[in-house]
Amino acid sequence: MPIIRTNTDLIFFAHVPKCAGSAIEDYLRARFPLIAFEDNAYMRRPVEQRWNKSSPQHIDLEALNRLFPQGFFDHSFAVVRHPVARIVSAYHFQHEVERSIPESTSFVDWLRLIQDESAQRPFQYDNHVRPMTQLVPEEAQVFYLEHGLDAVIPWLDMITGDIAGPRAFTHKNKRGAYTRNAKEQVVPSDEELALIEEIYGTDFERFGYRIGQKMPDAPAPALPDSFILARDAELAARDTLSSKVKDKANRLMARLK
Numbered sequence: 515m516p517i518i519r520t521n522t523d524l525i526f527f528a529h530v531p532k533c534a535g536s537a538i539e540d541y542l543r544a545r546f547p548l549i550a551f552e553d554n555a556y557m558r559r560p561v562e563q564r565w566n567k568s569s570p571q572h573i574d575l576e577a578l579n580r581l582f583p584q585g586f587f588d589h590s591f592a593v594v595r596h597p598v599a600r601i602v603s604a605y606h607f608q609h610e611v612e613r614s615i616p617e618s619t620s621f622v623d624w625l626r627l628i629q630d631e632s633a634q635r636p637f638q639y640d641n642h643v644r645p646m647t648q649l650v651p652e653e654a655q656v657f658y659l660e661h662g663l664d665a666v667i668p669w670l671d672m673i674t675g676d677i678a679g680p681r682a683f684t685h686k687n688k689r690g691a692y693t694r695n696a697k698e699q700v701v702p703s704d705e706e707l708a709l710i711e712e713i714y715g716t717d718f719e720r721f722g723y724r725i726g727q728k729m730p731d732a733p734a735p736a737l738p739d740s741f742i743l744a745r746d747a748e749l750a751a752r753d754t755l756s757s758k759v760k761d762k763a764n765r766l767m768a769r770l771k
Contacts, residue, residue, distance in 0.1 A: 516571055519548040520674050523588035528650045529571040531642040532603040533595040533659050537683050538666065539571070542702040545670070547678030573642040576650050589673050591655040593663065594646050594721050596728060597714035601625070602700050604642045610697065612675065614639060621700045625709045632713070647716040656721065668741050680751070681744040 516539055518525040527542065529535040529552075544548055552571040573581075595603075605621055614622060620709060628643050636644065637706045650656065657666055664682045669691075671677045702710065707725050718724065722731035 516552045517550045517587075518542055518546045519550070520546060520676075523534060523673065524586070525673070526590040526651070528590060528654055528710060530592055530600075530646050530649050531572055531640070531644075532600045532607065533646075534685075535571070535661055539684050541683050542768065543679060547667065555652055557657070558736075572644075572649070572677055574636070574641060574644065575651060576648075577768075586743070589655070590651050590653060590671065591666070592646075592650040593657045593659055593666070594650065594717075596730070597646075597658040597717045598624065598702060598710050598725070599728075600646075601710055601714070602702065603641065604639070605700060607642065608639055612639070618693045621638075621702065621711070622706050625713065629709065629713050643669075645664035645717050647720050656732075656735075658721075658730045662728050664737055664741075666734040667745075668738055669756070671741075678764040680692060681741065681748045685755060723755050 516527050518527065527538060529534075529539065539549075539552065543666075550674060551573075552718065554571075602621075605615070605624055609617075619627075628638070641649065655669060657663070657669075667679075667681060667683075670679075711725050724731070
């Protein structure tokens with residue numbers, strides 16, 4: 515839940531785990547000089563030395579409303595994702611990166627564990643498996659990961675009255691980039707889909723998702739032509755720079771041979 519201070523406003527980003535939150539946070543840091551209430555080293559601290567039950571960027575609504583008075587933020591936004599894709603991603607992340615799940619634990623057994631322990635351990639896995647409805651304020655501007663992240667940038671342009679900052683995102687934390695584990699990605703069975711729908715029923719209802727339908731009911735937002743031109747130019751420049759760096763590295767390696 516980073517808090518961003520602009521020249522005039524306070525913006526709250528409700529970071530829903532496994533919904534491209536790290537890419538959003540990287541963009542926000544590149545665009546805005548003052549960002550607070552995030553701790554990316556939280557999980558590396560011993561449990562007894564952690565300041566709270568979850569990292570600040572994954573704060574739940576109950577805690578948010580207790581700590582910040584109504585109207586404290588001028589704007590808020592979030593990125594959400596189909597509950598099935600999100601929980602599959604969380605399962606692999608806990609298996610392959612956090613290693614918080616025993617290797618022998620199947621996906622269906624893990625779902626049952628989440629369901630059984632949700633009341634007693636609502637902060638389990640640093641809120642990575644918490645329903646999105648418990649993390650995203652009602653008044654937040656909601657973006658859908660299935661539509662891509664691009665629409666976040668013109669929205670920030672609009673509320674800040676400023677088009678300064680990058681015109682494109684740098685994507686990160688794609689599966690395979692952070693682990694060499696070759697475990698085959700889970701394809702949920704009918705039983706597992708039914709469990710996901712039961713656990714995350716409020717997410718399906720609020721954000722307009724359906725089992726068996728990858729895209730949300732909400733239509734993709736239209737992007738301004740001026741933004742598309744600027745984005746494409748920036749991406750092309752990045753590709754050119756990346757090619758130059760790779761060419762230079764290859765020439766250097768050739769000399770060392």
